[in-house]
Amino acid sequence: MAKEITGMSEDYSQWYIDIVKKAGLADNSAVRGCMVIKPYGFAIWENMRDQLDRMFKETGHVNAYFPLFIPKSFLSREAAHVDGFAKECAVVTHHRLMNAPDGSGIIVDPDAKLEEELIVRPTSETIIWHTYKDWINSYRDLPLLINQWANVVRWEMRTRLFLRTAEFLWQEGHTAHATREEAITEARLMQKVYAQFAEEYMAMPVIQGYKTPNERFAGAEDTLTIEALMQDGKALQAGTSHFLGQNFAKAFDVKFLDEQNKESYVWATSWGVSTRLVGGLIMTHSDDDGLVLPPKLAPTKVVIVPIPKPAPEINDVAEKIMRALRSKGISVIYDTDDKKRPGFKFAEHELKGIPVRIGIGKRDLENNQVEIARRDTKEKTMQTLDNVEQYVQELLADIQQNLFNRALQYRTEHTTKVDNFADFQDVLDSKGGFIEAHWDGTTETELKIKELTKATIRCIPNDAVEEPGKCVFSGKDSSRRVLFARAY
Amino acid sequence: MAKEITGMSEDYSQWYIDIVKKAGLADNSAVRGCMVIKPYGFAIWENMRDQLDRMFKETGHVNAYFPLFIPKSFLSREAAHVDGFAKECAVVTHHRLMNAPDGSGIIVDPDAKLEEELIVRPTSETIIWHTYKDWINSYRDLPLLINQWANVVRWEMRTRLFLRTAEFLWQEGHTAHATREEAITEARLMQKVYAQFAEEYMAMPVIQGYKTPNERFAGAEDTLTIEALMQDGKALQAGTSHFLGQNFAKAFDVKFLDEQNKESYVWATSWGVSTRLVGGLIMTHSDDDGLVLPPKLAPTKVVIVPIPKPAPEINDVAEKIMRALRSKGISVIYDTDDKKRPGFKFAEHELKGIPVRIGIGKRDLENNQVEIARRDTKEKTMQTLDNVEQYVQELLADIQQNLFNRALQYRTEHTTKVDNFADFQDVLDSKGGFIEAHWDGTTETELKIKELTKATIRCIPNDAVEEPGKCVFSGKDSSRRVLFARAY
Numbered sequence: 001m002a003k004e005i006t007g008m009s010e011d012y013s014q015w016y017i018d019i020v021k022k023a024g025l026a027d028n029s030a031v032r033g034c035m036v037i038k039p040y041g042f043a044i045w046e047n048m049r050d051q052l053d054r055m056f057k058e059t060g061h062v063n064a065y066f067p068l069f070i071p072k073s074f075l076s077r078e079a080a081h082v083d084g085f086a087k088e089c090a091v092v093t094h095h096r097l098m099n100a101p102d103g104s105g106i107i108v109d110p111d112a113k114l115e116e117e118l119i120v121r122p123t124s125e126t127i128i129w130h131t132y133k134d135w136i137n138s139y140r141d142l143p144l145l146i147n148q149w150a151n152v153v154r155w156e157m158r159t160r161l162f163l164r165t166a167e168f169l170w171q172e173g174h175t176a177h178a179t180r181e182e183a184i185t186e187a188r189l190m191q192k193v194y195a196q197f198a199e200e201y202m203a204m205p206v207i208q209g210y211k212t213p214n215e216r217f218a219g220a221e222d223t224l225t226i227e228a229l230m231q232d233g234k235a236l237q238a239g240t241s242h243f244l245g246q247n248f249a250k251a252f253d254v255k256f257l258d259e260q261n262k263e264s265y266v267w268a269t270s271w272g273v274s275t276r277l278v279g280g281l282i283m284t285h286s287d288d289d290g291l292v293l294p295p296k297l298a299p300t301k302v303v304i305v306p307i308p309k310p311a312p313e314i315n316d317v318a319e320k321i322m323r324a325l326r327s328k329g330i331s332v333i334y335d336t337d338d339k340k341r342p343g344f345k346f347a348e349h350e351l352k353g354i355p356v357r358i359g360i361g362k363r364d365l366e367n368n369q370v371e372i373a374r375r376d377t378k379e380k381t382m383q384t385l386d387n388v389e390q391y392v393q394e395l396l397a398d399i400q401q402n403l404f405n406r407a408l409q410y411r412t413e414h415t416t417k418v419d420n421f422a423d424f425q426d427v428l429d430s431k432g433g434f435i436e437a438h439w440d441g442t443t444e445t446e447l448k449i450k451e452l453t454k455a456t457i458r459c460i461p462n463d464a465v466e467e468p469g470k471c472v473f474s475g476k477d478s479s480r481r482v483l484f485a486r487a488y
Numbered sequence: 489m490a491k492e493i494t495g496m497s498e499d500y501s502q503w504y505i506d507i508v509k510k511a512g513l514a515d516n517s518a519v520r521g522c523m524v525i526k527p528y529g530f531a532i533w534e535n536m537r538d539q540l541d542r543m544f545k546e547t548g549h550v551n552a553y554f555p556l557f558i559p560k561s562f563l564s565r566e567a568a569h570v571d572g573f574a575k576e577c578a579v580v581t582h583h584r585l586m587n588a589p590d591g592s593g594i595i596v597d598p599d600a601k602l603e604e605e606l607i608v609r610p611t612s613e614t615i616i617w618h619t620y621k622d623w624i625n626s627y628r629d630l631p632l633l634i635n636q637w638a639n640v641v642r643w644e645m646r647t648r649l650f651l652r653t654a655e656f657l658w659q660e661g662h663t664a665h666a667t668r669e670e671a672i673t674e675a676r677l678m679q680k681v682y683a684q685f686a687e688e689y690m691a692m693p694v695i696q697g698y699k700t701p702n703e704r705f706a707g708a709e710d711t712l713t714i715e716a717l718m719q720d721g722k723a724l725q726a727g728t729s730h731f732l733g734q735n736f737a738k739a740f741d742v743k744f745l746d747e748q749n750k751e752s753y754v755w756a757t758s759w760g761v762s763t764r765l766v767g768g769l770i771m772t773h774s775d776d777d778g779l780v781l782p783p784k785l786a787p788t789k790v791v792i793v794p795i796p797k798p799a800p801e802i803n804d805v806a807e808k809i810m811r812a813l814r815s816k817g818i819s820v821i822y823d824t825d826d827k828k829r830p831g832f833k834f835a836e837h838e839l840k841g842i843p844v845r846i847g848i849g850k851r852d853l854e855n856n857q858v859e860i861a862r863r864d865t866k867e868k869t870m871q872t873l874d875n876v877e878q879y880v881q882e883l884l885a886d887i888q889q890n891l892f893n894r895a896l897q898y899r900t901e902h903t904t905k906v907d908n909f910a911d912f913q914d915v916l917d918s919k920g921g922f923i924e925a926h927w928d929g930t931t932e933t934e935l936k937i938k939e940l941t942k943a944t945i946r947c948i949p950n951d952a953v954e955e956p957g958k959c960v961f962s963g964k965d966s967s968r969r970v971l972f973a974r975a976y
Contacts, residue, residue, distance in 0.1 A: 034555035042552045064530045067522035076594045091582040095643040106564045155583040
């Protein structure tokens with residue numbers, strides 16, 4: 001199995017696709033740019049979704065569901081938004097099919113043309129703020145802290161499984177607040193929730209920062225982001241949280257009466273993460289043998305393999321270990337297929353990224369031992385049967401931490417301070433990664449750098465320190481470094 | 489609040505809409521026929537979904553996700569399917585918008601016409617069986633037991649919140665099997681799972697049966713159904729499970745090699761329930777004071793109301809009760825709003841269908857007592873503080889059971905054996921409900937009865953007994969009674 005995976009150093013792009021397909025995560029579909037998320041890939045997404053959902057609920061949010069379709073006219077209500085989003089969309093123009101009069105098959109019924117075209121939501125600010133107008137009258141209706149799990153469609157021309165697909169799954173939070181400060185606090189809170197999720201569950205270190213005006217969400221006053229670094233030195237925007245000011249409230253006329261009976265426009269945020277995170281997870285940890293999963297998100301945490309095949313005394317021990325692990329909430333499977341050799345199974349389970357493998361052989365059992373292998377480092381140890389579940393539990397925690405540490409170390413080694421443009425280009429081409437450099441604050445410079453190097457400003461880090469310097473491109477004054485990278 | 493609800497006996501339809509809207513379950517949207525599911529309605533759906541998802545996984549199913557769009561040509565592959573489904577659909581014809589050259593707004597870019605139109609899935613058999621062709625080669629790939637939670641769109645002309653909407657949420661299971669028998673067993677298993685869910689969680693008794701050829705799903709060889717009776721005497725099809733034979737395997741050329749290396753077409757099932765169940769839940773239990781929810785699906789099981797308003801000694805007791813209930817996994821809220829009188833709050837919580845209300849007043853506390861009211865019967869009792877949580881836990885179980893019993897009694901009283909057509913029409917018009925009558929087995933008779941009375945054959949019950957008789961309409965021979973009703 002594993003040998004069919006293209007080497008990471010040979011062709012990173014193909015390595016990624018090989019892992020996605022051969023580990024059974026997703027596949028292309030008959031519809032251009034849309035993917036099929038296969039059961040194993042979906043199980044990972046479910047684990048992500050369930051944990052995020054818990055975190056959203058713990059911070060006071062509730063779920064709701066808004067229509068898939070948006071009337072075309074809604075998209076033009078918010079001026080900046082239409083420029084950013086109204087272009088590459090799936091447009092519904094008709095509502096009926098019919099049998100072709102000539103018997104050649106089915107055709108679109110020309111009489112069933114919609115009066116106004118409907119857009120398949122690329123994001124839902126417009127339809128949601130249209131709805132909020134009915135829901136918000138007074139300060140007592142605020143804040144509204146609503147999230148939705150949904151599919152969205154953006155007609156991307158160049159797609160890549162999980163990372164950029166025409167249809168993808170995501171959550172979009174849309175909150176409404178009485179004051180500017182409260183909305184800003186909310187946007188920051190959700191950035192922190194995303195960062196916590198990325199680091200504690202995905203074991204993927206992220207930089208928290210905010211976007212330049214040029215990189216902001218269409219319609220936002222401020223876009224907060226979490227940025228991760230992949231193993232090929234390219235950045236991945238992993239989640240964004242937008243402070244929308246009163247832009248959508250004004251576009252959809254959403255006002256409220258405050259306690260003094262004064263009417264004001266409502267303040268808004270929106271924030272989202274998507275199935276793109278699955279792509280980020282893969283590219284943060286996996287290796288040439290296949291997927292590597294952090295235990296907290298792995299659908300199966302432990303696999304037990306009988307060596308060389310099932311036998312009564314081995315099965316008994318396996319059953320006992322499974323009961324013990326399950327009682328601790330650790331998911332485990334027993335691979336009893338007797339048509340495959342152990343070595344073949346090992347490669348399969350490594351490809352799938354199962355964090356821990358327990359091999360049970362008759363000879364080892366005589367010594368009251370089993371072999372335990374960890375997927376991240378591929379180290380194996382012999383453990384006495386007496387404390388297997390305790391050992392496995394600690395090992396899973398250790399793997400989780402090790403994956404984070406390893407990714408953090410990679411990022412540290414691939415974050416470079418650069419002070420002139422020759423070095424900037426050189427670092428990008430030689431080692432890639434994040435570049436900390438001074439920038440003069442203009443969109444003009446930002447775009448020129450992008451044009452010349454394909455690097456963009458990923459963010460201005462929240463913890464950027466004040467440090468006088470000269471822009472790496474224009475030489476003009478700058479007060480702090482920003483984070484550049486080539487990005488997905 | 490409650491007094492704004494139209495009486496059930498006055499106008500059942502309006503009563504239903506009043507409950508949906510005033511209890512905050514759902515609302516109409518800006519898009520014709522599409523609803524907004526509000527947080528409280530969505531929380532009920534989440535509880536349903538989570539429980540069903542557990543039951544699906546316990547019976548060996550896994551989740552996956554397939555594209556929202558279906559190429560138009562796919563729909564015409566299965567002849568019966570196209571007739572049943574290909575008509576009222578949302579059709580995507582373009583993939584880009586542009587600014588109108590005259591500056592009048594945004595328009596559909598005429599250059600961005602799709603080569604082949606895409607249909608927003610009304611159900612996913614076609615795209616899924618197209619995919620299964622790539623996944624299934626050998627008997628070792630079978631069975632495939634896959635479910636998907638998704639939104640689907642059917643361009644319904646007359647819509648009603650939850651019961652019939654252009655877009656709705658549902659799950660659709662699509663399984664593939666090596667043998668006819670195994671597929672039939674699967675279809676029956678899922679009918680049982682649905683029935684168990686309806687009865688044990690929704691407290692909604694259902695009749696399990698199978699559809700007449702005329703009422704079958706388009707493309708199915710057999711459609712199994714669960715049918716419930718609403719409080720206005722109309723039936724609701726609450727879930728269906730289809731044995732699809734080899735129809736979709738043949739249409740999409742999905743074959744497998746069996747253990748003898750012989751090639752055969754794969755056998756299929758599909759099965760689904762939708763947000764329509766929320767409508768069924770409302771219409772099974774609710775009353776003129778609002779929503780009535782079975783405790784197992786209620787987002788909030790208990791509400792505590794301080795009488796007349798919060799005070800330190802009341803808060804202390806409330807906190808203690810909340811801790812005790814939460815430790816038993818019972819969701820509870822404490823209504824501390826001091827701007828509303830208790831009577832007003834009572835009406836609000838009744839409207840929302842919260843199963844149990846605990847009123848804590850100072851005078852009662854002096855006697856070490858609180859007042860406990862149950863939503864289903866509106867009975868109140870005084871309980872000593874010492875065993876409140878034990879009492880509440882038992883009360884919740886009792887409410888769950890009572891709601892089921894009450895609905896079962898209603899159904900029993902509204903199920904009538906009828907042996908001539910005059911009685912048939914009379915029963916339908918006077919008391920409604922299910923009618924057990926003989927039918928000659930022809931589609932012709934079935935359609936005539938429908939034309940004359942609007943009643944349809946809901947199902948041939950699984951447990952129908954052999955009983956010779958004469959068709960209630962044609963007088964021809966019949967071997968058992970079938971179940972008629974007017975239906976949603």
